[in-house]
Amino acid sequence: MKGLDQFQVITTDRLYVKIAEQLRSLIEAEVYNPGDRFPAERALAEKLGVSRPTIREAMIALEISGIIEIRSGSGIYVSDKKSVPTLQLTDKGIGPFDILEMRYALEPEICALAAQRITDEQIQRLNQLIKEMEVEEKQPNSSEKADGEFHMLIAEASQNSAMYQSVKWLWDLRNKSVLSDSFLKVIREEGVHPSIDDHKKIASALAQRNPERALVAMKNHIDNATVNAARHFEK
Known part of the structure; x- marks a missing residue:
């Protein structure tokens, strides 16, 4: 034609x-x-x-x-x-910092809601996942599987299906993105891992059923993760 x-x-x-x-x-x-x-x-x-x-x-x-x-x-x-x-530059998926910004806007509020609704069994599972993260951190090729499960469990504890699916979508974006996956491998080799201490503070706030502390703990965690990732460019 x-x-x-x-x-x-x-x-x-x-x-x-x-x-x-x-x-x-x-x-x-x-x-x-x-x-x-x-x-x-x-x-x-x-x-x-x-x-x-x-x-x-x-x-x-x-x-x-x-x-x-x-x-x-x-x-x-x-x-x-x-x-x-x-070399060909192509769309390699959503970048890690875009995902972190969205998580910062979303997950603290979800964590605050979860503090009001979380069960004793879910709190026990969060503490178990922290132990698994401590083991993962020592592995040379850690998958951060326990980290993802930790955040998904909090979303589940909110008892809000829309919130759960939103967090799941964000983690799926991260896992399927070539850009995010490649960058995370690089910073893991540089010694950047999910903060065990941050996760313990989140679990503690949830165990106390304290929404305000839970919100702040999650905000601090994602903010710390962003700062640590950005250090790659400031070495």
Whole structure:
């Protein structure tokens, strides 16, 4: 049919992909050359008019594609240019910082509701999961399975099916995302694991049936997880 060859396929690239493509185009145009240091995260966010989490996720995409490298104690640098033209940046799923932001908005309120409705058996199971997390933390290739079960159990304890499904959806997004999975493997190798102490504080607040403490404990936990993950870019 006339003109059909002029149409382009519609894509659903996420914002971090568009930012990563723009940064890569600057490398290909030799605005940044091999060994050059990228501007700081805050400066990039302000210049591009996006959030710092979006910049982080663009950097994750560039790093796992081999376009940039993060040097300990120094910053983010352009890697060997020979590899750049052959690399394809694609939508690799929802990024870890987007997921953490959504969890921060959602899970503390769910935790507060769970504090009012949780059963003794569920509290016992939470404490058992913390013990399993302590074992997982010592494994070189820990799956963080117990961590996920811990959060899903709290959502279940809220006795709200919509909340439970929302938390399940977020964890499914995390587990199915190439971007999130790749980044989590990197920071685990750097020694970043789910905080056992944070989980104990959450379980304690729930055991006391204290909604206010439960909300704050969950907020602090997700905030700490975000800060620890972001340290990857500040090494």
